[in-house]
Structures are given as C-alpha cells and as structure tokens.
Amino acid sequence: MNKERLTNLIYLAKVVAICGTSTVLSLIMNSFGIGKENSLMVFIVGVLAATTVTRGYIYSGLAAVLSGLLFNYYFTEPYHSLKISNTRDFVLIVFFLMASLIASTITTKLQKQTQAAKRNERTANLMYEVTKGFLNVTGKENVIIKGINYIKDYTGYGCYVKLDADHRVFSTEGLPECTDDCREGMHIIPIKGIAKKIGVMHIAAVSSGIIKENEMIIKAIVYLMAIVLDREFINEERHNIKIEMESEHLKSTLLRSISHDLRTPLTGIRGAGELILESYDNLDSKSVKKLACDICDESTWLINTVQNILDMTRFSEGHIVLKKDYEAVDDIVSQTITHVPHLASSGRLHVVVPEDIILVPVEGRLIVQMLVNLLDNAYKHAGDEAQIFLRAYTRENYAVFEVSDNGVGIDPDIMHKIFDGFVTIQKSKIADSHLGVGLGLSICKEIVTAHRGTITAKNKETGGALFTVMLPLEV
Numbered sequence: 001m002n003k004e005r006l007t008n009l010i011y012l013a014k015v016v017a018i019c020g021t022s023t024v025l026s027l028i029m030n031s032f033g034i035g036k037e038n039s040l041m042v043f044i045v046g047v048l049a050a051t052t053v054t055r056g057y058i059y060s061g062l063a064a065v066l067s068g069l070l071f072n073y074y075f076t077e078p079y080h081s082l083k084i085s086n087t088r089d090f091v092l093i094v095f096f097l098m099a100s101l102i103a104s105t106i107t108t109k110l111q112k113q114t115q116a117a118k119r120n121e122r123t124a125n126l127m128y129e130v131t132k133g134f135l136n137v138t139g140k141e142n143v144i145i146k147g148i149n150y151i152k153d154y155t156g157y158g159c160y161v162k163l164d165a166d167h168r169v170f171s172t173e174g175l176p177e178c179t180d181d182c183r184e185g186m187h188i189i190p191i192k193g194i195a196k197k198i199g200v201m202h203i204a205a206v207s208s209g210i211i212k213e214n215e216m217i218i219k220a221i222v223y224l225m226a227i228v229l230d231r232e233f234i235n236e237e238r239h240n241i242k243i244e245m246e247s248e249h250l251k252s253t254l255l256r257s258i259s260h261d262l263r264t265p266l267t268g269i270r271g272a273g274e275l276i277l278e279s280y281d282n283l284d285s286k287s288v289k290k291l292a293c294d295i296c297d298e299s300t301w302l303i304n305t306v307q308n309i310l311d312m313t314r315f316s317e318g319h320i321v322l323k324k325d326y327e328a329v330d331d332i333v334s335q336t337i338t339h340v341p342h343l344a345s346s347g348r349l350h351v352v353v354p355e356d357i358i359l360v361p362v363e364g365r366l367i368v369q370m371l372v373n374l375l376d377n378a379y380k381h382a383g384d385e386a387q388i389f390l391r392a393y394t395r396e397n398y399a400v401f402e403v404s405d406n407g408v409g410i411d412p413d414i415m416h417k418i419f420d421g422f423v424t425i426q427k428s429k430i431a432d433s434h435l436g437v438g439l440g441l442s443i444c445k446e447i448v449t450a451h452r453g454t455i456t457a458k459n460k461e462t463g464g465a466l467f468t469v470m471l472p473l474e475v
Helices: 003-031 036-053 057-075 087-135 140-155 212-261 263-282 285-316 329-338 364-381 412-417 440-450
Strands: 159-163 169-171 187-192 197-203 325-328 349-352 359-362 388-395 398-405 454-459 465-472
Touching: 003 036, 003 057, 036 057, 036 087, 057 087, 087 140, 087 212, 140 159, 140 169, 140 212, 187 212, 197 212, 263 285, 285 364, 325 329, 325 364, 329 349, 329 359, 329 364, 329 388, 359 364, 359 465, 364 388, 364 398, 364 440, 364 465, 440 454, 440 465
Parallel strands: 349 388
Antiparallel strands: 159 169, 159 197, 187 197, 325 359, 388 398, 398 465, 454 465
16 A cells, blocks of 8 residues: 555545544534534534645545535434435535535645745755855865755755766766666756856656656756856866966066076177177286186076076976985085185185084985075175175074075065065065076075975074075985
C-alpha cells in the first residue's frame, strides 16, 4: 500500500468518525428536548472539523453530504428513513448542505493559502540562506560545489554540472561517474549567464518527475550559481586585463629606460674611443689612461645593468634555481671588492669583517652581485665626498651584511618603494637614479628573498643611509 492511498484511507476514517460523533451528540441533545435545528449546528461544526483535519474539497464535501444524510435518517420524519415527508425539513436540509459546503470550501481555501504561505516562507528563508552562502564564495569550482550541495541538502536530488569553458564534470558526492549517454534521461537545466550560456546541470534519478516546489528551488539555486559564476568570469577577465596592462607598462618603461639610459654610457665610450684615435699623438699617457678608465667604468656599468635586467627577468618568471654552497663571509666580501675597483681605489670604502671564519649557505655569485649593487648605489648617490662602509658580522643565527654611508641619506618620498622595480627619480640622489632602469635594489631584494633572508633600508640618525641584509646561517 503506497503512502498516498494510506493517507486517503486515514482521511476517510476521520470523516466517518467525526460524522458519527456529531450524530451521537445530536441524539443526546434530542433526548434532552433540544430541537433538531440546534442539532444542525452540531453537524455544521462537525463538517468544519472534518475540513480542518483533512485536505481537499472531496473530504469536506463528503462530510457535508454524510452529515445531511445522517440528519435526515435520525431527525426528520419518517425517522430511520432517507425519505422526507415534510417540506420544511427538506428546505432545512438543503440550506444545511449549502451552508456546510460554503463553510467547508472557505475553510479548505484558507488551509491551502496557509500552506502556500508556509511554503513561500520556507522558500524565502531558503533563498536567503542560499544567497548569503554564495555571497562570500570565490572560485568557479567552489561556486559549483556549493550549488550542488545546496540542491542535495534542500531537495534531496543529486546532479552533474558541466561548464562550457571547462572539460571537468562536477557531481554530487557519492554519485558515480557519468558519460554523455547516461545523462540522456535526466532532467536538464541550463546555466545561463547575463550574456551567454555558461554550462548545463543534469538532475539525477528524476524518472518520476520533480515536484513544482523542488523545481523552483533548483532553478533559483542555478540562477544564483550563474550570477556568481558571471561575477567570477568578469573578475578573472578584469584581472587578466590588469596583468596585461601592467605587463605592457613594464615593457614600455623598460624599453624607454634602456633606450635613454644606455645611450649615455655608450656615447661616453664612443667619445673617449674617438678622442684616443683622433688625438693619440697629442695625448700624454696620463690622459690616455684616464680615458681608458672612463671606458672601463662605463662598460662595467653596462654589463651590470644588462645582468640586472636578465636576472630580474629570471626572477619574475620563476626560473631562478639556487645552487647553494657554504661560502666564507670574508671570501664573499673580498670578491665583492674586486668588482668595485673604482670604489676601492677612491679611498672612500671602509671594510670590516669578522676575525673568525663564518660559513653561510648561499649561492656566492648572487650574494656578491647583491653587495656590488648596494655599494654601487651608495657610491653613485651618497655624494662625492661621502665615506662608504661595508661591515659583516653575525647576529643570533644570521649572517649580517651592512652597507652604509655618511652622505645625504634616502629621500623620504621613495622610502616605502625603494626596493620596487623601475624606481627612478630624476635628479634624485638615491635609489637607482643613475642606473636609469631602476633595477639594482629590486634585484637585491629578490636575491635576499630567494635565500629566505631579509633586507631593510633606513636613514641613520647621524646622517646617511643604512642597508641591512640578514641571511640565515642554517638551511
């Protein structure tokens, strides 16, 4: 016996029981001399009671007809017969039936409206919870999984979701993998965005059909999924456009800086070379040596700039693979000094290294390049008479390298972005102003970060800039 048939039998039993109770009460009232007109009120109350405990017009109409027959059988002449001999009783029964049917109909409509209101309230609360749940969800996969779980929780149906722009098929947990052939008999709901169709949802195991309320809930959830997925697509496109714009901006900045700033040392190299060729016989050895030193300095600057550009490209693309080895701190400092001969020969560089041998796990070439960039930055921007200091020591579990000077210090306007790429301020006395493309300090930060260290910059209270690099002594 199915559930619907059992429910119908229960309602029928309730109607019979209520009508029987109304008849018994009316007979008791009649034995006390209460008129049959008052007994009709008992039967009307019984009809309303039957309408309340059952659902549908059939049972309320059945209660009205059965009550009329019972009243005719027990309370109209001839008694215990369905015949009516008195016209007054006939009219009384007719009006009783009309009043009962009207009252039961109104009550049934009120019941249906109440049920509809409750369903609408439940649906509204459900949609509020679903909307609130989707509000903070990000990522296409998370949005789809959230929608699938909502459909399972609130309707009990499993489903498959396939986006047009994705080869994956998302499904309710526990459902088997399904090919295109097995989805043929499922209920299909398209996922439509604002401008185009985003994908499709297949509701599983609905051969008996989806009830209207559940179908409305599913469509509402699918609609909210489409809105959130549209938002994700828009954010993704906006992010890609932003990346492309930034990339184009960086390319333009790099090309503009290279074309402008590389021309200056190349012009100096060419001018010095032409002067030597054209006036070699008229130049003394000291002048030739000075011009050769200028060519060497400008060539070194060009080499360092190109190396910085190449290293920055490798860092930005994630192609840097560190080849660490234990390097002695004093060896790193010695190699650094050999790469800045113009600074070492100026008498302005002061170096302090620890007496003990300190080994630090690093890629020596990159650390030397980092220190060269810091020293060259100080040499170019601290001032012509400024003294430059390179100090190495240990602090707890770190090897510390300090590059400082007693010059003009760091401009406060660029302090917060001094390690960013392309930091160039014309006529500035700090932060890669001379290096044009503005990559020296940015490369330093990338190298130190790759070694899981830290680099900071600040102005000293006594004047001048201080750059501090801390590298872990243990891997």
